[in-house]
Amino acid sequence: MMPAGALLLGYLLGSIPFGVILTRLAGAGDLRRIGSGNIGATNVLRTGRKGLAAATLLLDLLKGAAAVWITGVVFPGHEMLGAVGAFIGHLYPVWLGFKGGKGVATLMGICVALAWPVGLVFAVVWLGTLALLRISSLAGMLAAISAPVAAALFGRFDLVILFVVFALLVLWKHRANIDRLLEGSEPRVGSRG
Numbered sequence: 347m348m349p350a351g352a353l354l355l356g357y358l359l360g361s362i363p364f365g366v367i368l369t370r371l372a373g374a375g376d377l378r379r380i381g382s383g384n385i386g387a388t389n390v391l392r393t394g395r396k397g398l399a400a401a402t403l404l405l406d407l408l409k410g411a412a413a414v415w416i417t418g419v420v421f422p423g424h425e426m427l428g429a430v431g432a433f434i435g436h437l438y439p440v441w442l443g444f445k446g447g448k449g450v451a452t453l454m455g456i457c458v459a460l461a462w463p464v465g466l467v468f469a470v471v472w473l474g475t476l477a478l479l480r481i482s483s484l485a486g487m488l489a490a491i492s493a494p495v496a497a498a499l500f501g502r503f504d505l506v507i508l509f510v511v512f513a514l515l516v517l518w519k520h521r522a523n524i525d526r527l528l529e530g531s532e533p534r535v536g537s538r539g
Contacts, residue, residue, distance in 0.1 A: 350374035352424035353464050356431025359413040360452060364405040365390050378442070386447040388482045391535070392513050403451050406436065410455025426508060429456045433512055437519060448519040451483045451487035453512055460505055467496035480534040483523035490516035 365385040369377040374393045377385055381392035387403035410432050419427025436452040438444040454472065458465030472489035476482060494509035517524070526532040 347534040348421045348424055349427055352427035353431040355417055355420060356413040356433075357435040358488035359416065359428075360411055360435025361441060362405075362409055363439055363442055363448070365447070366411070366442065367403040368402055368405075369393060372398055375388075378445075384447060385442070387451060388535070395422075403437065406447065407455040407458075410436070410452035411459040412455075414456055414459035414480035425460065426505075429460060429508070431455060433515070437515060438498065440535030444490050448483075448486065448488060449512070449516050453493065454514065455491055456512070457509070459495060461500065461502045464493055464496040464502065464509070467492050469524050476535065480505070481527070481532055482535050483520050483532060484527060487520055487523075503528075 348383045363385050364385065368376050369375060369380075369390060372395065374380075374395060375502050377383075377389060377393075381389045383389070387399045387406065388474030390402045393399075397525035410429070413428045413435075414425045417431075418425040421428070433449055433452060435446075435457060437446045437449050439446045453511070454465060457468045468489045471492040472485050475485035476486050479485070490513040494513060497503070498504040499507050523532055
């Protein structure tokens with residue numbers, strides 16, 4: 347019962363589509379009909395509202411962390427299941443017909459909550475790549491890949507397999523971006539396209 351409860355609690359928290367909610371409340375329309383149709387912060391940025399994009403990023407990050415922390419309080423010892431639920435909830439939210447985001451911000455929140463040094467490495471890789479190359483998808487994928495590597499380097503072998511699975515899911519959700527990267531047509535942040 348406790349494992350199922352932890353998964354469900356994490357899923358419900360992770361499935362809150364903050365990008366969709368914020369853009370609707372701000373009168374920016376249905377995010378799923380804008381740009382890439384993705385519900386994450388990068389697509390919110392395409393509405394031209396940087397504040398909304400920043401809020402989406404922060405809330406998606408916080409829901410990943412909150413799912414781990416709240417699960418730990420309600421179902422002690424089942425934080426990793428809360429993390430799994432939150433991540434799957436963000437990628438496949440029931441409220442949006444199981445069509446969710448790509449998981450980068452939510453994964454960072456999970457990393458921070460489960461092992462803050464891993465979260466720090468994740469943030470440095472994500473923000474550093476974004477600053478250097480201005481390619482959001484590449485920054486997110488490299489950050490996701492850094493999580494299991496950092497977990498191993500910090501001796502958190504209990505998290506390595508979990509983070510490998512999460513990184514593979516992030517790559518799967520970015521498969522169209524990977525195709526565009528290989529073609530050289532992936533847009534940069536701040537450019538039109």
